[in-house]
Amino acid sequence: xxxxxxxxxxxxxxxxxxxxxxxxxxxxxxxxxxxxxxxxxxxxxxxxxxxxxxxxxxxxxxxxxxxxxxxxxxxxxxxxxxxxxxxxxxxxxxxxxxxxxxxxxxxxxxxxxxxxxxxxxxxxxxxxxxxxxxxxxxxxxxxxxxxxxxxxxxxxxxxxxxxxxxxxxxxxxxxxxxxxxxxxxxxxxxxxxxxxxxxxxxxxxxxxxxxxxxxxxxxxxxxxxxxxxxxxxxxxxxxxxxxxxxxxxxxxxxxxxxxxxxxxxxxxxxxxxxxxxxxxxxxxxxxxxxxxxxxxxxxxxxxxxxxxxxxxxxxxxxxxxxxxxxxxxxxxxxxxxxxxxxxxx
Numbered sequence: 001x002x003x004x005x006x007x008x009x010x011x012x013x014x015x016x017x018x019x020x021x022x023x024x025x026x027x028x029x030x031x032x033x034x035x036x037x038x039x040x041x042x043x044x045x046x047x048x049x050x051x052x053x054x055x056x057x058x059x060x061x062x063x064x065x066x067x068x069x070x071x072x073x074x075x076x077x078x079x080x081x082x083x084x085x086x087x088x089x090x091x092x093x094x095x096x097x098x099x100x101x102x103x104x105x106x107x108x109x110x111x112x113x114x115x116x117x118x119x120x121x122x123x124x125x126x127x128x129x130x131x132x133x134x135x136x137x138x139x140x141x142x143x144x145x146x147x148x149x150x151x152x153x154x155x156x157x158x159x160x161x162x163x164x165x166x167x168x169x170x171x172x173x174x175x176x177x178x179x180x181x182x183x184x185x186x187x188x189x190x191x192x193x194x195x196x197x198x199x200x201x202x203x204x205x206x207x208x209x210x211x212x213x214x215x216x217x218x219x220x221x222x223x224x225x226x227x228x229x230x231x232x233x234x235x236x237x238x239x240x241x242x243x244x245x246x247x248x249x250x251x252x253x254x255x256x257x258x259x260x261x262x263x264x265x266x267x268x269x270x271x272x273x274x275x276x277x278x279x280x281x282x283x284x285x286x287x288x289x290x291x292x293x294x295x296x297x298x299x300x301x302x303x304x305x306x307x308x309x310x311x312x313x314x315x316x317x318x319x320x321x322x323x324x325x326x327x328x329x330x331x332x333x334x335x336x337x338x339x340x341x342x343x344x345x
Contacts, residue, residue: 014128017108018206019101020046020056022115023093026066027265035263036069038117043073045121046113053078054104059097062087080104089232091239095216102213110212112239114203116263118155119147123255127206130251134190135208142211144243147204147255148192155257160266162306162313164201166320167278169300170293171237172197175244178286186244190251201236201278204255207243214246215239223284225277233269233277241282272316276323283328290328297321302341 022042026035039058047053058070058081067083074081082100084092094112101107109131113119131143153161179186191198207215215238222230230238244250266274283293301321306313318339326334 010125010129010132013108013132014049014125015051018050018055018111018124018128019098019104019107019109020050020111020113020124021094021097021101022046022056022058022113023090023097024058024060024066024070024115025062025087025090025093025265026069027268029268030265031263032069035066035115038262039066039069039115040073041117042113042115042119042121043077043079045117046124047077047079049121049124054080055101057081057097057101059093059100060084061089061093088227089230089235091231091235094235094239098212098216102217107209110207110209112203112205112207116261118258118262119204120256123147123204123253124206126253127204130190130253131206131208134249134251138249140247140249141208142214142243142246142248143206143208144211144240144248144250145206146191146199146240146250146252147202147206148195148199148252149202149257150254151257152199154259155261156264156266159306159313162304163271163275163320165197166300166304166317167237167275168197168200170279170296171200171240171282173292173296174282174286174288175241177288177292178245181287184247187249190249192252192254195252198250198252200240202255203236205236205239207239208248211243211246211248214248215242218242221285223281225281225284228273229277229281233274234281237278237282238285241285272319272323275320276327279320279324280327283324290325293328294325297324298339301339307341 026032046056056079058079060067060070060083063083063085065087070081080100082096084096098110127145131145134143152164176186301317326332
């Protein structure tokens with residue numbers, strides 16, 4: 001092991017040179033008391049990982065989305081905070097938080113973590129260590145680290161776990177296609193060898209500072225899609241795609257989760273549009289031809305366990321497929337051929 005990889009050096013990088021952004025959003029209908037307790041837990045966890053609590057930013061997405069709670073916690077723990085005037089989605093919260101922290105000093109890394117108490121501060125050191133390892137091995141300052149959940153299904157439930165698997169598989173296909181077209185090989189050597197596809201939609205990510213600036217400081221690229229698609233539904237895909245397109249190498253670190261999500265806004269959203277947007281934006285951004293997207297949907301939908309929940313599971317997947325294809329084809333009434341599947345298992 002290189003001396004530069006020593007525990008003490010990595011610990012110093014984490015404690016002094018890592019900015020932490022926690023996007024904050026309390027929509028109507030969320031259990032505010034429980035959400036506040038979980039956000040407080042999150043702030044406490046990350047305060048223990050840094051020398052200066054001001055290196056943590058609570059970035060509230062919308063004036064009426066928890067600004068009073070963030071202000072109270074900022075006062076109690078001396079963390080930074082900011083409020084966006086209009087609620088758009090997590091991507092806006094992350095971007096505004098990075099912008100605020102960049103006014104303080106030059107950082108080595110930025111972590112973006114969800115507010116729900118399920119993204120543990122004590123595991124941040126492994127993210128920083130992995131990023132430093134990649135930077136040292138490849139002599140690069142363009143890095144993205146994904147927090148890999150050991151299971152999507154256990155904490156999120158079968159439905160959401162299956163839907164995220166579909167999005168992750170198609171995003172990997174899209175990135176591979178883009179790599180071939182652009183002549184830039186897609187590097188996977190620092191990703192876990194245990195999975196067929198990375199956990200792209202994990203809410204725990206670490207960016208090197210140059211990569212964070214490329215992702216969060218650039219002009220929004222909605223691809224002509226709605227703000228909800230870009231800022232809210234496809235936010236994790238946006239972070240990954242923009243980082244990869246800027247030349248970032250990505251690594252994967254195992255992270256813990258609770259066995260059941262303590263709180264979530266997933267049930268408040270239109271699932272069909274949410275999942276479709278998670279596929280539509282990256283495919284448009286990476287200029288994937290429609291026939292490839294159609295085939296990837298056919299390839300991956302047929303393997304999902306959600307298909308065994310008949311008719312509801314199959315119906316939901318078919319609605320997602322229709323929404324994706326009709327949006328990309330710009331033909332709302334396009335008739336699709338029915339999906340096929342293997343005869344035997």
